[in-house]
Amino acid sequence: MPDTLLAAEPAPLAFDPARAALVIIDMQRDFLEPGGFGETLGNDVSLLQAAVGPCQRALAAARATGMLVIHTREGHRPDMADAPPAKVERGAPTARIGCAGPMGRILIRGEAGHDIIPELYPAAGEVVLDKPGKGAFYQTDLELILKNRGIDTLLVAGVTTEVCVHTTIREGNDRGYRCVALADCCASYFPDFHRVGLDMIKAQGGIFGWVSDSAALVAALG
Ligand code: TIU
Numbered sequence: 552m553p554d555t556l557l558a559a560e561p562a563p564l565a566f567d568p569a570r571a572a573l574v575i576i577d578m579q580r581d582f583l584e585p586g587g588f589g590e591t592l593g594n595d596v597s598l599l600q601a602a603v604g605p606c607q608r609a610l611a612a613a614r615a616t617g618m619l620v621i622h623t624r625e626g627h628r629p630d631m632a633d634a635p636p637a638k639v640e641r642g643a644p645t646a647r648i649g650c651a652g653p654m655g656r657i658l659i660r661g662e663a664g665h666d667i668i669p670e671l672y673p674a675a676g677e678v679v680l681d682k683p684g685k686g687a688f689y690q691t692d693l694e695l696i697l698k699n700r701g702i703d704t705l706l707v708a709g710v711t712t713e714v715c716v717h718t719t720i721r722e723g724n725d726r727g728y729r730c731v732a733l734a735d736c737c738a739s740y741f742p743d744f745h746r747v748g749l750d751m752i753k754a755q756g757g758i759f760g761w762v763s764d765s766a767a768l769v770a771a772l773g
Contacts, residue, residue, distance in 0.1 A: 559731060559763035560753045566704040566729065572619040572697065574687065575606060575736075576709025576716050578671045579624055581664040586653035588664070591644040594740035597726060599710050603670050604739035605765040606708050608673060609736050610767075611697045612772045619700050621678040623687045625715060626658045626665045632682045633690070664691070686718035694726060704729040706768060708736030713748035720752060720760050730760040733768060 554565040581587035582599060589596045613620050627634040631649050639648045646659045655662030660681060673679050682691045697705075705728045707720055716737050720730040730750055739745035752760045 555771050557731065557761075557763055558767040559761040561757045561761070564704075564729065564731060564761050564763070567633050568616050568618050570701050571704040571706060572621055572700070572702045572706055573609060573613040573706045573708065574623065574719065575623045575671060576608065576687065576707065576710050576719055577625045577711075578602070578606060578622070578668050579626075579664070580654055580666055580668055581626070581658055582665070582715075583668050584654065586664070586692075588644075588648070588658045589740065591646045591657060592642065592740075593644070596740070598702060598740050598742065601739045602708070602710060603668070605733070605735040606671055607767045609706070609708055609733055609768050610667070612769045613706075614674065616772045618772075619678070619702060620673075621680055621687075621693070621696070622661075622673045622680055623680045623709070623715075624667065625682055625685070626660045629656070629661060630661055631659075632660040662746055667733070669690050679755075684718075685715045686722040687715070688719065688722040688726065697728070702728070704731070706731050708733045710738050711744075712737040713741070713744040714739075717748055717752075720749055724759040732760060732762050733764055734762050735764045 557564045582589040646652055648655055650657050654664030680691055686694050705723050723730045732751050749762050753762045
C-alpha cells in the first residue's frame with residue numbers, strides 16, 4: 552500500500568499502515584477505575600476517562616484497516632519475583648502493589664484490576680503484552696513481534712502520557728521506530744503533565760517523535 556499521510560506535529564508523517572502498529576498502553580482497570588493502583592497513589596482516576604472514546608475510535612480505524620494492534624498491561628507475576636523492591640516500596644500509597652483491593656491484588660497478573668477496561672477489550676488475534684516496567688520494550692518480546700511484522704511506525708495511545716506512554720515512545724525512538732503520540736488517546740492524572748509531555752515529544756523538530764490525534768488517524772486511514 553502506498554504511503555499514507557498523517558497530519559501531525561511538528562510535521563505531517565508519511566507512513567505505510569501495513570508497517571504500522573497501534574500500541575495502546577495500559578488501559579487497565581487498575582489505572583482507570585476506582586479501587587485500583589492509580590487511586591492507591593492518591594490520583595483522581597476519572598481524569599483518564601477522556602482518553603477512552605478517542606482510543607475506541609483509533610482502535611476501530613486500526614481494526615478496519617487490518618493494522619497490527621498491541622495492548623499492553625503493566626503488572627507483575629503473582630509471586631512478585633519480577634517486581635523491583637524499589638518500585639514496590641516507593642511512596643506512601645494506601646495499598647502497595649500486591650496488596651488485596653476491591654479488584655483483586657493491585658497490579659498483579661490474572662487479577663480483575665490488571666485486565667483491560669471493557670470499552671477497549673482486545674479482540675481475538677490482537678497482541679496482549681504484559682510488561683513489568685513503564686516502557687513496553689523493557690523485558691518484553693515487543694521488539695521481536697514488531698520485527699516479525701516489519702513494523703517501522705508506532706501509533707501510541709493510552710495512559711499515562713508522561714509515564715508509560717512517554718517511556719515507550721522514548722524506548723521506541725531509540726530503537727529506530729517512528730513514534731507518534733495520539734494526543735487525545737492519551738491522558739494523565741496531571742493535565743499539565745499531559746500537555747507538557749506532548750510538547751516535549753514534538754519540540755526541537757520532533758526530538759523523539761510526532762504528535763497527532765484520533766481524528767487525524769481516522770482521516771488518514773479512511
Ligand atoms: N502512575 C502513573 O502515572 N502511571 C503508571 O504508574 N503507569 C502507567 O503510566 N501505565
